[in-house]
Amino acid sequence: MQQQWIDRDVAVNWHPYSQMKTSTHLPIVRGKDAYLFDMEGNRYLDMVSSWWVNLHGHSNSYIADKVYEQLNTLEQVIFAGFTHLPAITLSERLLELLPSNQEKVFYSDNGSTAVEVALKMCIQYAYNQGKQKNKIVAFKDGYHGDTFGAMSVSARGQWTAPFADLLFDVLFIDAPTAENLEANKKIIAEHADQIACFIYEPLVQGAGGMLMHQAEHLSDLMVYCKSQGVLLIQDEVFVGFGRTGTLFAADQLTEKPDVMCFSKGLTGGTMPMGITTCTEELYQAFYSDDKKKALFHGHSFTASPIACAASLASMDLLLLDATQAKIKAIVESHYQFAEELKGYENAKNVRQTGTILAFDWETKSETSYFNRVQEKLFNEFMKRGVLLRPMGNVLYILPPYCTEKEDLEYTYQQILELLNNNDI
Ligand SMILES: *Cc1c(COP(=O)(O)O)cnc(C)c1O
Numbered sequence: 001m002q003q004q005w006i007d008r009d010v011a012v013n014w015h016p017y018s019q020m021k022t023s024t025h026l027p028i029v030r031g032k033d034a035y036l037f038d039m040e041g042n043r044y045l046d047m048v049s050s051w052w053v054n055l056h057g058h059s060n061s062y063i064a065d066k067v068y069e070q071l072n073t074l075e076q077v078i079f080a081g082f083t084h085l086p087a088i089t090l091s092e093r094l095l096e097l098l099p100s101n102q103e104k105v106f107y108s109d110n111g112s113t114a115v116e117v118a119l120k121m122c123i124q125y126a127y128n129q130g131k132q133k134n135k136i137v138a139f140k141d142g143y144h145g146d147t148f149g150a151m152s153v154s155a156r157g158q159w160t161a162p163f164a165d166l167l168f169d170v171l172f173i174d175a176p177t178a179e180n181l182e183a184n185k186k187i188i189a190e191h192a193d194q195i196a197c198f199i200y201e202p203l204v205q206g207a208g209g210m211l212m213h214q215a216e217h218l219s220d221l222m223v224y225c226k227s228q229g230v231l232l233i234q235d236e237v238f239v240g241f242g243r244t245g246t247l248f249a250a251d252q253l254t255e256k257p258d259v260m261c262f263s264k265g266l267t268g269g270t271m272p273m274g275i276t277t278c279t280e281e282l283y284q285a286f287y288s289d290d291k292k293k294a295l296f297h298g299h300s301f302t303a304s305p306i307a308c309a310a311s312l313a314s315m316d317l318l319l320l321d322a323t324q325a326k327i328k329a330i331v332e333s334h335y336q337f338a339e340e341l342k343g344y345e346n347a348k349n350v351r352q353t354g355t356i357l358a359f360d361w362e363t364k365s366e367t368s369y370f371n372r373v374q375e376k377l378f379n380e381f382m383k384r385g386v387l388l389r390p391m392g393n394v395l396y397i398l399p400p401y402c403t404e405k406e407d408l409e410y411t412y413q414q415i416l417e418l419l420n421n422n423d424i
C-alpha cells in the first residue's frame with residue numbers, strides 16, 4: 001500500500017533539494033502535536049519542526065478553527081486597492097512586539113520573497129533619493145532563500161554554481177567574533193558610500209549549519225553599519241517567533257535593524273506567508289505624490305486573509321504563559337543535554353541558542369551537505385521513530401514548542417545511543 005503511493009509520487013513529483021534518482025520520500029498521512037504518522041501507523045517525533053516552520057505542533061485545533069472561520073468569512077481579496085481586518089490586526093499586533101522603530105508591514109508569501117522585498121526596499125530607498133547604491137554586504141555561510149536576489153546574498157556553493165554568472169556582486173564578511181570587528185569595519189568603510197544594505201541572519205545562521213555568534217558582537221557590527229549609513233536587514237525568517245529563547249533575536253540585540261524579514265514560524269507553520277517590516281524613515285522615501293516612487297512589488301496572494309488568520313491564532317498561542325514556559329523548559333533541557341554531549345568525543349562544537357541545539361558529528365570525511373553520514377543518521381533515527389535531518393554532519397534538534405519533556409528525553413537518548421555506535 002505505502003509502496004504504491006511512493007511509486008505514484010516519484011512518477012509525478014519533483015521534490016525540493018533532492019536528487020530524485022537516489023532519494024526516497026515517505027508518505028505522511030497525519031500529524032498531531034509533535035508527531036507525524038505514516039500509512040503503516042508508524043509515528044515519528046518531528047524534531048526538525050517540519051523544515052523549521054512548526055511552532056505549536058501539527059494539526060493544532062485552535063489554529064484550524066480560526067482558519068476555518070476565516071475561510072467561511074473572506075478567503076481572499078486583492079490587496080491593492082483593498083484591505084481586510086486580519087491584515088490590519090496582524091500588522092498592529094506584530095509591530096507591537098517588534099523593535100519600536102519598526103512601523104510598516106509589507107506582505108508576501110514566503111521567506112525568499114520577504115528577503116527580495118527587503119533588498120528592493122533598500123536599493124530603491126537610495127534610488128528614490130537620487131543615489132545609486134549597488135553593493136550589498138552579507139555574511140559568509142549565510143542563507144536567505146532560493147530566488148535570484150536571495151540566492152545572490154546567500155553563501156555560494158554547489159547549489160548556486162549553475163547560476164554563478166547571473167548572481168549579483170555581494171561583499172561577504174565573516175560572521176562576527178570578538179576578534180574580527182576591525183577587519184569587518186575596514187571592508188565596510190572602503191565601500192560605505194556604495195553599500196545599499198547589510199543583510200544577516202541574527203544569532204544563528206541556520207542553513208549554513210546552525211552556526212552561532214554572540215549578540216554582543218553582532219550588535220557592535222550593527223552600530224558600526226548605522227554610523228556609516230548602511231541600512232540593516234535583519235532576516236528573522238528562521239529565528240523569529242521564539243526559536244532563540246526570546247520572542248525575536250532582536251530582543252537580544254542592542255541596536256535596531258531598519259528592515260526585518262519573517263516567514264517560517266509566522267503562521268505557526270500552517271501556511272505560507274512572508275512579512276517584511278521597515279522603519280518610518282525608509283517608508284517615507286517611497287511616500288510621495290510621484291507615482292514612480294512607489295514600491296512596485298506584489299504577489300497574487302499578498303496578505304492572504306487565511307494566512308493572516310493563522311498567524312493571529314499562532315500569535316495567541318505563542319504569547320500564552322504556558323507556551324512561554326514550554327520554550328523555557330526546552331531551553332533548559334537542551335542546556336543539560338549540551339553539557340552531557342560535551343563528554344562525547346565524536347560530538348564536536350556543541351552549541352545552543354535558545355531552543356536550537358546543534359553539534360558536528362565527527363566522521364572521517366570533511367563536513368559537507370553531501371557527506372553520507374547524513375543519510376545514515378537520518379535512516380537510523382527514523383527507525384527509532386525520530387525525525388532528525390542532519391545538514392551534512394551537523395546534527396541539530398529544533399522541536400516544536402509543544403514537545404513533551406519525555407519526548408525530548410527520548411530524542412536525546414537516541415542521539416547518545418548512536419554516538420556510542422561504532423558503525424556510524
Ligand atoms: C528558510 C529561510 C529563508 C527562505 O525562506 P523560504 O520560505 O524557504 O523561501 C530565508 N532566510 C532564512 C534565514 C531562512 O532560514
